[in-house]
Structure formats: C-alpha cells, structure tokens
C-alpha cells in the first residue's frame with residue numbers, strides 16, 4: 032500500500048542583526064530538510080548523525096506534529112522522520128525554528144488545513160516565543176516583526192542582493208535558553224535609545240544602499256554586551272571582520288555563531304574570524320551564505 036510522504040526544507044535564520052533584538056531576522060541559504068511519513072512508533076534518522084536530535088524527547092519537529100495531531104482530536108501513533116541536518120544546533124542559526132516551522136507545515140499539510148498567520152503563530156509560540164527566527168524561516172527574506180498580546184505584525188523587505196553573510200561557527204553550543212538567562216530584566220534609557228536609533232537607521236541604510244552606515248547601525252547594547260562573555264574572544268572576532276573588509280558584524284541570534292555582512296573579501300573575512308577564535312583555542316568553520324528569499328518549501332508525494 033502506498034504511503035504519503037511530506038518533505039519540508041527550511042532555511043537557517045540569523046536573528047537580531049545587532050540592534051534588532053527579537054525583531055530583525057534574515058533567512059540564509061543553508062537548509063534543514065525533514066522527510067516524514069506516518070508510522071507506528073517514532074523512528075528518527077539524522078544525516079549527519081545527531082544522537083541528541085534522534086531522541087524524540089529532544090526533537091522539536093516530533094513535538095510539533097504530535098501536538099497538532101492531538102489538537103485535531105486524533106491519537107498520535109508515531110512517525111518515521113529522516114532529517115538532513117545542515118544547520119548546526121544551538122549555534123544561533125535558527126535550527127530550533129526550522130524544526131518548529133517544518134512541523135507546522137507538515138501538520139497543516141497532513142490535516143489539509145489552510146495555514147494562516149494566526150494559526151501559525153498560535154502553534155509556533157508554544158515552542159519558541161520570538162518571531163525573529165520563525166518568520167524568516169517560514170517566509171524567507173529579511174523580516175522585521177513585533178508581537179502584541181494577540182497579534183504579530185511584520186514586514187518582509189528586500190535585502191540587497193550584493194550583500195552576503197559570512198557566518199563563523201565555533202565548535203561549542205550556546206543554547207538560546209542559556210543566552211537569554213544572562214540578559215538583564217531592565218536596561219538604562221540611554222541603551223534603549225542607542226538600539227532604537229540604530230534599528231531605524233539600519234532599515235534606511237539597506238534601502239538607500241548606504242553600506243558605510245552598517246558598522247555603526249549594527250552596534251547593540253541590549254544583548255551583545257552580556258552575551259559576549261559567553262563567546263571567547265568575541266571583540267577580537269568582530270574586529271577581525273572589520274579589519275578584513277566587513278560592512279557590519281554581530282552575534283548571530285543568541286550565538287555562538289558570529290556573522291559578518293560583506294560585498295567582497297568573503298573568504299579573507301571568514302578566515303580572519305576563524306583565526307581570532309583559534310587564538311583562544313576555539314575551532315571554528317566559516318560559510319559564505321546568501322539571503323534565502325523563498326522560505327520553507329513543502330513537497331508531498333506517494334511512495
């Protein structure tokens with residue numbers, strides 16, 4: 032008997048982009064893939080092998096489709112899931128958001144339900160409270176968003192095609208949960224104004240292609256000053272990016288990845304940032320990525 036298979040591909044995302052804490056998010060051309068069919072019991076295979084993700088207790092994708100099945104009043108019997116994990120976990124590249132988005136798109140496809148923004152956020156926020164990874168992972172592109180008690184407002188805007196992201200991924204994990212715990216509950220008014228000014232001008236710098244502004248507008252006082260203590264040699268890695276031609280540089284999401292935006296010298300920038308991590312015995316790799324403008328894609332087929 033043939034079986035329905037759902038295959039979802041979801042882009043990595045880099046959130047915050049400096050001052051846009053919990054609001055800016057950018058989808059990148061690095062993808063996780065989730066291929067799933069119904070099964071009695073839960074079976075997870077990951078490529079490359081990731082024992083943590085293969086444990087159903089840790090697997091956000093399984094948690095989401097189970098939730099959606101039970102929300103439909105049905106019993107969740109299980110799933111056979113093959114995951115291609117190209118996005119390293121707990122590195123500030125939105126791997127958690129890819130699993131949540133993939134689970135939602137799969138659940139709504141299987142239950143043949145139209146997926147509205149409202150339905151999406153009602154489920155997504157049960158698993159991740161901030162829209163700055165979820166939205167670009169779903170919709171692609173560069174997104175700025177705000178969340179009120181009962182609605183999420185957002186805008187997807189064009190991102191200059193000539194700008195690429197050099198992401199430098201160290202070999203240690205930093206969970207978003209841990210990186211949020213080091214944040215203060217209150218900040219000085221001057222720091223709030225510091226970020227407000229930079230976030231607004233960041234948008235205009237992109238629209239007007241005034242890339243000379245990116246270094247100053249990508250500064251942040253709301254999260255990086257606290258999180259940098261969790262990333263060895265953070266300031267030197269950022270400095271290396273600028274010394275080798277980066278337009279802007281920041282922590283990617285909650286880290287541990289550090290990101291540089293550039294229009295040239297991508298390898299020189301990446302290598303210099305890797306070298307700065309090596310100075311403190313941290314191994315890292317760099318990738319040169321473009322902006323993904325498509326977002327998550329869903330394919331349904333019989334096998």
Ligand SMILES: Nc1ncnc2c1ncn2[C@@H]1O[C@H](COP(=O)(O)OP(=O)(O)O)[C@@H](O)[C@H]1O
Nearest residue numbers: 089091120121122123124125126127130206207
């Ligand atoms: N590909 C994946 N499939 C299933 N669950 C995942 C996947 N990637 C991440 N997760 C879940 O998300 C958690 C990591 O999320 P988080 O700490 O937000 O880091 P980031 O989103 O930066 O990767 C993991 O501990 C795991 O529970």
Ligand SMILES: N[C@@H](CCOP(=O)(O)O)C(=O)O
Nearest residue numbers: 046053123124125207284285
């Ligand atoms: N705004 C969030 C973004 C977390 O992104 P992730 O990719 O690290 O999960 C934060 O900075 O906490």
